[in-house]
Amino acid sequence: xxxxxxxxxxxxxxxxxxxxxxxxxxxxxxxxxxxxxxxxxxxxxxxxxxxxxxxxxxxxxxxxxxxxxxxxxxxxxxxxxxxxxxxxxxxxxxxxxxxxxxxxxxxxxxxxxxxxxxxxxxxxxxxxxxxxxxxxxxxxxxxxxxxxxxxxxxxxxxxxxxxxxxxxxxxxxxxxxxxxxxxxxxxxxxxxxxxxxxxxxxxxxxxxxxxxxxxxxxxxxxxxxxxxxxxxxxxxxxxxxxxxxxxxxxxxxxxxxxxxxxxxxxxxxxxxxxxxxxxxxxxxxxxxxxxxxxxxxxxxxxxxxxxxxxxxx
Amino acid sequence: xxxxxxxxxxxxxxxxxxxxxxxxxxxxxxxxxxxxxxxxxxxxxxxxxxxxxxxxxxxxxxxxxxxxxxxxxxxxxxxxxxxxxxxxxxxxxxxxxxxxxxxxxxxxxxxxxxxxxxxxxxxxxxxxxxxxxxxxxxxxxxxxxxxxxxxxxxxxxxxxxxxxxxxxxxxxxxxxxxxxxxxxxxxxxxxxxxxxxxxxxxxxxxxxxxxxxxxxxxxxxxxxxxxxxxxxxxxxxxxxxxxxxxxxxxxxxxxxxx
Amino acid sequence: xxxxxxxxxxxxxxxxxxxxxxxxxxxxxxxxxxxxxxxxxxxxxxxxxxxxxxxxxxxxxxxxxxxxxxxxxxxxxxxxxxxxxxxxxxxxxxxxxxxxxxxxxxxxxxxxxxxxxxxxxxxxxxxxxxxxxxxxxxxxxxxxxxxxxxxxxxxxxxxxxxxxxxxxxxxxxxxxxxxxxxxxxxxxxxxxxxxxxxxxxxxxxxxxxxxxxxxxxxxxxxxxxxxxxxxxxxxxxxxxxxxxxxxxxxxxxxxxxxxxxxxxxxxxxxxxxxxxxxxxxxxxxxxxxxxxxxxxxxxxxxxxxxxxxxx
Numbered sequence: 001x002x003x004x005x006x007x008x009x010x011x012x013x014x015x016x017x018x019x020x021x022x023x024x025x026x027x028x029x030x031x032x033x034x035x036x037x038x039x040x041x042x043x044x045x046x047x048x049x050x051x052x053x054x055x056x057x058x059x060x061x062x063x064x065x066x067x068x069x070x071x072x073x074x075x076x077x078x079x080x081x082x083x084x085x086x087x088x089x090x091x092x093x094x095x096x097x098x099x100x101x102x103x104x105x106x107x108x109x110x111x112x113x114x115x116x117x118x119x120x121x122x123x124x125x126x127x128x129x130x131x132x133x134x135x136x137x138x139x140x141x142x143x144x145x146x147x148x149x150x151x152x153x154x155x156x157x158x159x160x161x162x163x164x165x166x167x168x169x170x171x172x173x174x175x176x177x178x179x180x181x182x183x184x185x186x187x188x189x190x191x192x193x194x195x196x197x198x199x200x201x202x203x204x205x206x207x208x209x210x211x212x213x214x215x216x217x218x219x220x221x222x223x224x225x226x227x228x229x230x231x232x233x234x235x236x237x238x239x240x241x242x243x244x245x246x247x248x249x250x251x252x253x254x255x256x257x258x259x260x261x262x263x264x265x266x267x268x269x270x271x272x273x274x275x276x277x278x279x280x281x282x283x284x285x286x287x288x289x290x291x292x293x294x295x296x297x298x299x300x301x302x303x304x305x306x307x308x309x310x311x312x313x
Numbered sequence: 314x315x316x317x318x319x320x321x322x323x324x325x326x327x328x329x330x331x332x333x334x335x336x337x338x339x340x341x342x343x344x345x346x347x348x349x350x351x352x353x354x355x356x357x358x359x360x361x362x363x364x365x366x367x368x369x370x371x372x373x374x375x376x377x378x379x380x381x382x383x384x385x386x387x388x389x390x391x392x393x394x395x396x397x398x399x400x401x402x403x404x405x406x407x408x409x410x411x412x413x414x415x416x417x418x419x420x421x422x423x424x425x426x427x428x429x430x431x432x433x434x435x436x437x438x439x440x441x442x443x444x445x446x447x448x449x450x451x452x453x454x455x456x457x458x459x460x461x462x463x464x465x466x467x468x469x470x471x472x473x474x475x476x477x478x479x480x481x482x483x484x485x486x487x488x489x490x491x492x493x494x495x496x497x498x499x500x501x502x503x504x505x506x507x508x509x510x511x512x513x514x515x516x517x518x519x520x521x522x523x524x525x526x527x528x529x530x531x532x533x534x535x536x537x538x539x540x541x542x543x544x545x546x547x548x549x550x551x552x553x554x555x556x557x558x559x560x561x562x563x564x565x566x567x568x569x570x571x
Numbered sequence: 572x573x574x575x576x577x578x579x580x581x582x583x584x585x586x587x588x589x590x591x592x593x594x595x596x597x598x599x600x601x602x603x604x605x606x607x608x609x610x611x612x613x614x615x616x617x618x619x620x621x622x623x624x625x626x627x628x629x630x631x632x633x634x635x636x637x638x639x640x641x642x643x644x645x646x647x648x649x650x651x652x653x654x655x656x657x658x659x660x661x662x663x664x665x666x667x668x669x670x671x672x673x674x675x676x677x678x679x680x681x682x683x684x685x686x687x688x689x690x691x692x693x694x695x696x697x698x699x700x701x702x703x704x705x706x707x708x709x710x711x712x713x714x715x716x717x718x719x720x721x722x723x724x725x726x727x728x729x730x731x732x733x734x735x736x737x738x739x740x741x742x743x744x745x746x747x748x749x750x751x752x753x754x755x756x757x758x759x760x761x762x763x764x765x766x767x768x769x770x771x772x773x774x775x776x777x778x779x780x781x782x783x784x785x786x787x788x789x790x791x792x793x794x795x796x797x798x799x800x801x802x803x804x805x806x807x808x809x810x811x812x813x814x815x816x817x818x819x820x821x822x823x824x825x826x827x828x829x830x831x832x833x834x835x836x837x838x839x840x841x842x843x844x845x846x847x848x849x850x851x852x853x854x855x856x857x858x859x860x861x862x863x864x865x866x867x868x869x870x871x872x873x874x875x876x877x878x879x880x881x882x
Contacts, residue, residue, distance in 0.1 A: 013569075057402045060569040077404060077574055085402035091394040093324070095331035107320040108403045136331075152399060162402075408578050497635055499601065500642040518594050525600045542603050549596040555589040559582040566579060 001071050003160050003191040004033040008065035009055055025051045027216045028065060033193060033208075035159075038186050040202035040223075041195040042298060043212040049195035050088055052212070053164050057085055070160060081110055084158040088165045090149035094138035098129050098148050101137060102155055109156035123151040128177070143174040150181060154190075161185060163194035167201050179205060203294045211301040218301035226293050232267045233290040236274075239283040246276045264290060317405055318413040325417025326424075329383050335425055341375050342432050349436035360440035365451055365533040368433035373458045373529070376426055380462045381485050384418050384469025389478040397570060408562045415470055415558055422462040430455050447535035450528075453543060457526040460550035464521045465489060467557035474561040474568065492523035521553055633669030640665055640675065644682060645781070655691035659683060662700060670707035673714070674779055676700060680717035681773070681782050684725045689785075694725040712746055713776050715739025720769055723756065732756045748772050763797045791836045792859035795851060799863035802833060802841060802849045816847045835863075 008028040014020035026048045033039045041049050054060045056067060056074060067074040070082055092101050102120040111119060124133045127147040132140070137148065146169070153161055166182070167175045182205050185192050196202055202209050203223060210220045236252075240261045243254040250272055252265035265273055267289070277284055290296075329335075345368055352363045391397040400410060433455075437448065468488055472481035491498065498520065502513035526546055528538050640661035647655055662679045665672060682690045683697035701718040708714055719735035722728045733756035740749035748768050755765045767790065774786035805828045809817050812826070820843050823829050834840045839852040841863065851863040 054398075054570070057398070059398060059401060061567065075575060077406065080402065080404040083402065085399065087395055087398040090399065092396055092399070093328055095328055096324075100327075104320065104324050105399065105403065108317055108400060108405050110404055149399075156403075406574075406578065408582065494635065496601070496604070497638060497642075500638055503642070518597060522597055522600065525604055539603060542600065545596050545600045545603065549593055549600060552589040552593040552596060555585055556593055559586040559589065562582045563579060563586065566575060566582070 001035060002032045002068075003035045003037065003070060004031070004056070004193060005068040006031040006052075006056075006065075007067055009052070009062050009067055010064040011051055011055060011060065012063045022063075024215050026055070029212075029217050031210060031217060031220065033191065035191050036186075036189050037207045038182060038192045038205055039194070040206035040209040041193065041212060042197065042199065042202055042209050043195075044197055044302070047212045048215040049197075049212060050164055051215075053085075053162055053193075053195060056162065057083075081156065082159045084153035084156065084161045086149045086153040086161075086163045086166055089142075089169060090145055092137050092145065092148060092152075095136055097134045097136055098124060098140075098151075099133040101148065102151060105152045106155055111156050119155065123155050126154075127151045127181075142169050143171060146170055146174065146178070150178065154185070158190070160191045160193070163192065165196055166194055167196060167198055175201070199294050199298060209294065211298055213302050219297070221297060223294065226297050233264055234267050234270050234287060235290050236263045236265070236270075236277075236287050237261070237285040238263075238277055239285065240280075244276055244280050244282070246279075247273060250276070260285065315409060317409050318416065321400075321405070321410060321413025322416035322420060325387060325414055326420045329387060329417070329421040330424075332383075334379060334383050334421065335428070337375055337379055338425065338428050338432075341371060341429050344371060345432050345436050346439075349439045352440060361437065362533050364433070364436050364440050366529060368436060369451070369454050369458065369529040369533070372426060372429045372433065372455065373461065373527070375429065376422060376458060376462050377465055377486075377489055379425060380418070380422055380465040381469050381482050381489075383421060384466045385473045385478050385481045385485070387418065388414060388470060388473040389481070392570060395570075401570075407565050411470060411474070411558060411562050411565055415466060415554075418466045418470070419463055422466065423459060426455065426459050426462065445535075447532075447537075450532040450535065450538055453538045454528050454532040456543070457528055457546060460546060461523055461526045463550050463554045464492075464523070464557070467554035467561070468521065471557040471561040471564075474565040488520060489523065492521040493527065494524065495520055495522040496524040522549065526550070629668045633665050633672055636661060636665040636668060637672055637675050640678065641781075644678075648688070651688065655682075655687065655693075658691045659693055659696040659700075663696075666700065666703060666707075670703070673704075673708065673711060674777070676704040676708075676714055677717060677777050677782060678779060680721055681785060684721060694721065697721055697725070710742060710744070712739040712742045712744065712749060715742075716746065716749065716752075716772060716776065719752065719756070720773070723765075723769070729756050746772060746776065763793060763800075767793050788858045791857055792861075794836045795857055795860045796862045798833060798835065798841065799849045799851075802829075802843075803847070805829060806843070806847045806849070810847065816845070817843060819843060 006029050008030055009026065010024075010028045011026040012022040012024045015023045029052065041052065043049050051060070055062050056069065058074065058080075069079045072079050093104075096104065099120060102123060103116065106116045106120060121130070121133075124130045127150055129144065129147055129151070132144065137145065140148065146166070150163075150166070153163065163182075166178050170178065179201065182192055182194070186205075194205075206223050208220060208222050209226075211218045238261055239259055240256075241259060243252075243256060243261055243263070247254060247263060247265075250265055250269045252263040252269075252273065254261055254263040256262075263273070270287070274284070274287070345364075348367055349364055352360050352367075391400070397410070401407065430452075433451070434444075434448070437451070438444065465485060469481060469485045472484045476484065495517065499514075499517040502510060502517040505513045525542070528542075531538065640658060643661060644655065644658055647658075659679075662675050662683070665675045666679075679697055679700040683700065684690055684692075684694040686692040698718075698721055701714065701721055704711075704714045705718055715735050715738050719732040719739070722732035722735060733753050736749050736753035736756055739745060740753055748771075752765065752768055752772070755768075770786045770789045770793065774783055774790065777783060777786075805823060806817060809823055809826060809828060817823050817826075820829070820832050820840070823843075824831070832840045835851050835857065837853075837856055839856075842850045842852055844850055848866075849863055850865060851857060851860065854860070854864050854868060
């Protein structure tokens with residue numbers, strides 16, 4: 001059974017003060033996420049990631065379309081007790097302590113009173129907040145709030161966890177911890193749907209990624225496949241006004257930007273390429289193995305829109 | 314009773330108390346005890362009158378300001394700071410949130426009024442040295458004031474279900490002022506004719522009737538309040554609040570949270 | 572969707588039920604508190620206190636009190652209670668809050684002095700209200716007029732009435748009738764003409780519906796009183812000439828004393844009684860008349876059900 005089945009979910013807002021016109025925030029989106037999968041929702045800021053999450057949480061209502069979550073209709077009240085949600089840059093009741101907040105959320109989620117406080121302590125320990133559990137949240141740092149946010153999202157042991165930009169605003173240590181926690185959720189067999197604009201996070205964690213831009217899903221791919229595609233390639237950057245013909249004949253994909261050229265070619269032709277540069281007396285800037293194919297994929301998926309935009313005007 | 318409503322109500326109450334909303338009590342206590350002492354010194358024979366008039370008016374005004382302040386503040390804060398996201402992504406229906414908030418807010422106001430009422434009776438004791446039978450009517454006046462807060466709270470919730478905090482405060486306060494003149498307004502409506510008269514009558518009956526809930530000067534003079542008025546006022550306040558709350562629920566049900 | 576729809580339906584049901592219930596309760600509350608608009612005036616007689624309570628918005632508060640006064644009078648009149656105790660304090664508070672609120676004085680002059688049920692029967696209060704008004708608005712001929720009117724109708728004090736009219740007549744903005752009224756007061760001349768001029772001036776100088784209606788009714792009554800007086804003089808003249816009473820109006824017409832059949836302002840012919848008196852056909856239809864009534868009948872008053880403001 002699919003954990004999430006998004007069936008042409010669509011959202012447009014009315015903008016403008018006097019004559020309101022609809023602005024499309026999310027074009028009809030169709031996407032299926034399997035149970036036990038860690039899915040990364042990638043896109044630049046304002047691409048429609050948060051809108052999608054808010055639609056699924058029932059915080060905003062779709063203009064058209066629907067979704068099924070854990071086999072139930074997204075409006076079904078029973079769905080809510082089986083999902084956890086961490087909003088972007090979470091903020092909680094200032095005057096509660098972390099313990100009180102989790103206890104309150106436990107009550108709202110229907111965690112039975114019997115094991116509730118034990119469960120709360122367990123969660124506090126898991127996110128490393130046991131020592132400051134009695135401190136009011138207004139004294140918490142951003143990173144600590146993010147941890148509280150994670151704790152509340154998994155407090156009631158949901159099957160499916162939605163995380164909106166879980167790593168944003170965190171220091172490297174914090175990001176590491178959040179990564180570990182998502183890994184752990186995967187091990188526990190939970191489905192994780194998280195949005196991010198940081199590619200390395202997605203690459204490290206996700207089974208699959210979806211790329212969204214300007215409210216439109218541009219592509220979905222398995223991370224393992226994407227990375228295998230470009231394994232064993234190198235990227236050479238050098239100064240030149242154009243691409244030498246010899247280099248092209250080596251099978252390099254080259255791009256000119258200003259007086260620099262960026263060429264990608266298979267690893268085994270690396271020496272031949274450097275020989276060409278020496279012969280042509282071109283200045284080499286760098287030579288790096290291409291690791292992140294996700295980035296390539298990402299940029300490739302975003303680019304058509306830019307072109308389209310240019311033509312459309 | 315739905316337990317989630319209770320949890321939300323309790324959390325609202327706890328937040329209001331911790332947000333030092335009840336600090337107004339200090340200002341209130343200072344004002345009242347200062348007046349009681351001053352009045353005890355200078356106004357012979359009408360000490361009781363002045364203390365009751367001033368005390369109850371202060372309870373009412375302080376309370377209304379607090380009611381608007383927390384009624385709108387605590388709701389709009391939930392939306393602004395997006396704490397609402399983490400509440401509504403749980404098995405909490407939107408109507409439960411609205412109703413729970415309402416109960417939490419009224420609970421806060423009842424406690425607030427209770428403490429202020431103690432202040433009023435203490436200063437009454439200070440100037441009169443004893444309680445009289447007619448002081449019981451002061452309790453009725455206080456009860457009516459609590460009913461006023463019920464309506465103000467419900468209105469504050471109603472307006473903040475679709476409007477900005479500032480506009481909600483303005484609307485609610487405006488309705489409080491208009492409602493305090495409700496009987497005059499109905500008087501106007503009665504002597505207006507034609508289409509304008511229809512509109513005026515509709516408006517006059519739709520605005521909350523705070524004037525019947527204000528018996529301060531009556532009880533200051535020790536006049537009794539008819540039992541039927543107590544009954545009808547209670548029914549009215551409950552129905553009016555229910556009306557505003559169900560309006561708030563209807564709007565909030567279809568609101569897209571920003 | 573169905574859960575949401577169910578909540579919506581319940582909310583709509585609660586909304587309509589509670590709205591209807593609240594309105595119904597409001598009507599019940601109004602019923603209990605009938606006449607309570609003026610109640611505060613009982614407690615807050617001191618306009619100084621009110622002035623402070625108003626936080627400087629005395630104009631608004633005066634307007635509110637003014638409507639309360641009008642409403643109170645209308646309501647008591649409508650109920651037929653004839654109890655207008657609060658009218659004087661309400662008007663006093665109104666005018667003390669805003670001493671330049673002229674309609675309040677005119678209202679007071681017309682309805683404070685007359686005896687119940689058409690007024691509060693407090694000529695003393697009316698007089699002090701008018702004096703206060705003249706003191707604070709020395710440039711308003713209408714107030715002098717009202718003062719003179721009061722002296723004339725309620726106190727029969729011609730000298731003071733003449734004085735008031737004369738003072739009003741000297742103002743830069745005044746009414747053409749004022750000097751004439753002053754003169755007439757001085758010589759107690761022409762009862763009917765004076766009264767007619769008085770009521771006519773009242774009618775002219777206000778926009779207040781209740782006052783205008785009252786003035787119209789008095790003018791009609793004056794017309795009847797004057798007609799009856801003149802007709803009875805004619806009958807007297809006829810008897811002096813012929814030595815007997817006329818048997819009918821046509822006797823008078825044949826003798827050349829009158830032309831056509833005289834009728835009252837409502838168009839009903841006057842009745843010639845066997846003893847030579849003139850009577851109106853329907854005494855109840857014209858209020859305030861003092862003549863043309865059956866022997867011993869009291870001057871008819873406006874019926875209690877008639878809302879004075881319903882004109």
